[in-house]
Amino acid sequence: MPRESDRIAHPWGARTPYGPGRPWPVRVDSFLQPGMSAEHIERWVPTASLLHSNGDAMDIAVADGRIVGVRGRAGDRVNRGRLGPKDLFGWQANHATDRLTTPLVRDGGELVACDWDIAMARIVTAAKSLLGERGPGAIGFYTSGQLFLEEYYTLAVIARAGIGTNHLDGNTRLCTATAAEALKETFGCDGQPASYADVDHADVIALFGHNMAETQPVLWMRALDRLEGPEPPRLVCVDPRPTPAARCATVHLAPRAGTNVALLNALLHEIIRTDRIDRDYIDARTVGFDELAAQVATCTPAWAAGICDVPARKIEHAAEVLGEAERLLSTVLQGVYQSHQATAAAVQVNNLQLIRGMLGRPGCGVLQMNGQPTAENTRECGADGDLPGFRNWQNDRHVTDLAEIWNVEPTRIPHYAPPTPAMQIFRYAEQGSIRMLWISGTNPAVSLPDLARIRSILGQERLFTVVQDLFLTETAQLADVVMPAATWGEKTGTFTNADRTVHLSDKAVDPPGEARPDLDIFLDFARRMDFRDRDERPLIAWHDPESAFEAWKRCSEGRPCDYTGLTYDRLRGDSGIQWPCTAQAPDGTERLYTGGITWAAPDVCETYGRDLVTGAAVSETEYRALNPDGRAVLKAAEYLPPHEDTDDEYPLQLNTGRTLYHFHTRTKTGRVPQLNAAAPDVWVELSPSEASRHGLAEGDLVEVTSPRGSLRGRLRITGIRDGMVFVPFHYGYWDTPAGDQPGADGGGRAANETTVTDWDPASKQPLFKTAAARLTLIAPGDGAIAPAPTTGASAPVHPRTIPPTIGGPAAVAVHTTDVLEGGAR
């Protein structure tokens, strides 16, 4: 029997409880445009979610050449038919009336419509003249975490072997770079060790800075179903905010921002002190235990309590739960990755799993999560600052191997230094050594820290900026050439989620106007630039998504992310498939490292590692001496105080983050009625005692000011820790009168007006969660209510005074739980 529910008010939908080791029951969610029913649907086209990294498999409903709804895929391993609110409603953004439909070029200061030939000619002329005058180092590319694998791979070949530049990165630098770096530091190579299926087996789930309920709602549904079933897992949650996971946790630790390493070192200290370690596993599979034990020897819970402002006995309790777990699953996200000492902290979570021997078995694993849906693909394809196929730029054999695949001289592929990370690309542009910046599918004028600085960099006369996107974003408004791109549902390609599951996303409808798939844009550029290989044949020999995928398979062969067992046809089946997928593992691979650490040996590893404090590269010789047999590396790290601390002028720690109904800079979710209505404007969160200390009340209009800038929003009083102010980071200006920057009253709206330019030296991920700020009252609320949802971590402490967030009739979706296995298609 289909049932209906308001999926804005009930974001996680109905429960289907289950016990440990049982399969997660099916629940198929769907939402169709009002007036549409199943019999109107002409086709169901397979795809997966594009508005977060979970990779929920779904089918797009098509009627009369339009997308009219979506339905979860029952047989898929990731979601078993479920969809989150962004999955259910997000597709409507494709229909927004302000989509870009023609290319635009800047003429006399204005962006004016033109045709593809004119736009492309401008780009090609600029690229050729810069190449001639200044060399490849003058050109940089900044891409997304929302394109498809085929597009990233093509872009990587263009940048590395076509242009020959070292400057190619993705905005996945902002959300997943630390995940990748932490895995590389510990396992010598990127690739998620665990699988989402580990939620089915774990007896303890530890969430480190991971607001799973709001960032991966469907994964949280899986956890909720376990929590309601027999023998539920215990949760340990580290988060300064009262997230839904924190509310369900056996132990919730809410440390001061910037103290994750101190906290984790204390947890490791306790686990080692109480001898809850797996000696045999450590001896057989790891190096570095003695250094780690020495590093944490003095890091007692009492010591950490002083730094983290968390009671020592709570740290002991957490250590006890972690130490007694038989099947421990740890997950990590932005609370660690976007905070001070990001990689050092993420690596300590790997260490925790390893010293407890909790890896490679059902329920035992670590999920270093991603923020963006196709972040994993930028990593594999080398579009985010590594060489394609997890190859090591310091290893000449790997570079030669890549040159072989591309049929170019190895010297043509820049590998004299690590690929340039995004923040440094912007620094080079600021300094004037990068003169052309091609931005695809992302919006740095809202998403990067210290926006006044970013706007001034992008606004420079000497910088030629190319933007390729769906809408005239804040960034596109500053560009010299804007190209209209097709999106999800309008083009074909594959994408891979955080647990290595590859899905195919097929084209369902035509893009609007002259918008083109990103792949076509890149291929057109390559053709016009006439890039050639060593035999004077076109460097890029593929011409459509499937041929690009086949080319990528060759590049991935023999590497950890081996795709050779996959084809488009196989991916059109009922479920996504996890890489590595090869002739030996034709159904994919659920867990890595089940038989040992496979990719850390000096000859095959992706990196020799970095110093976690300075980011200094470890040399090949040092790595060989440290880890000759290719075991997991237990890398210790000392705690350092954060770079920007509170003082009399800026007494509060400023924290920013993603919330349930939004994604990236709201370019899509802000154009979806149900999602926009649920959280239409920025807000500011404070604890009750902090609010009374400031003399502030719910709904007051306040200004948050840091040494860099300010923003204004209404106050929501929540259970966040004292001494901290939180601001959601999605809001920009496209839906304000000013259009691309703060209005004349100076009242900014974007959280990143205030955040600091600082990044983790190892992963180069910018830190959005360590800045100091002050609050001032602009106008009393007088009964106004902050536009913050009541469903997630921004739930009010006094719920009676605040109406709950609901979606109403427009947000009613359907679900069925009585579907036969795989029968929903």
Place this chain on the structure above:
Amino acid sequence: MTGIAITLRALHDGERRMEHDLLAAAERHRADHEIRHVATDVARWSHEHVERLAHAASHYGLDLAQHVDHPSLGRWTTLREKTAEALGRRPETGLVLLHDLRDLHLTATENSLNWEMLAQTAKATRDSRLLDLATACHPQTLRQMRWTNTMIKTLAPQLLTCM
């Protein structure tokens, strides 16, 4: 003065200089955010080394304590910061940065060699106090060297070709 005392003094001077130069570079290159933050972080190591050296020196008839105040960059600081920010948009600042990194690397190398000498002497004379000191501090000096080396390797190609 004994050879040990001479080495201790040389190290004390060298680590003080390292701390000072790191903090000065952090200030001068404020617009290069990674340099600024990491230089400040690793300057802390040199500061600790200076304190520990002064403490150890008293056992060798040497008084280094009067040197141990925090090196202050004085009232020029604000002026320099302003200049750094204004200059941060000019490609030439890249050359200044490389030059500063090279100097930092050389200072760290000199300190490293002095730590090496101290450690060797400590082994030969079975002086566990000195050996512990060198064992604790020398790795951090090596990390300072590797960091400056990595930064030079990474930045030089861009900064020297795109002037």
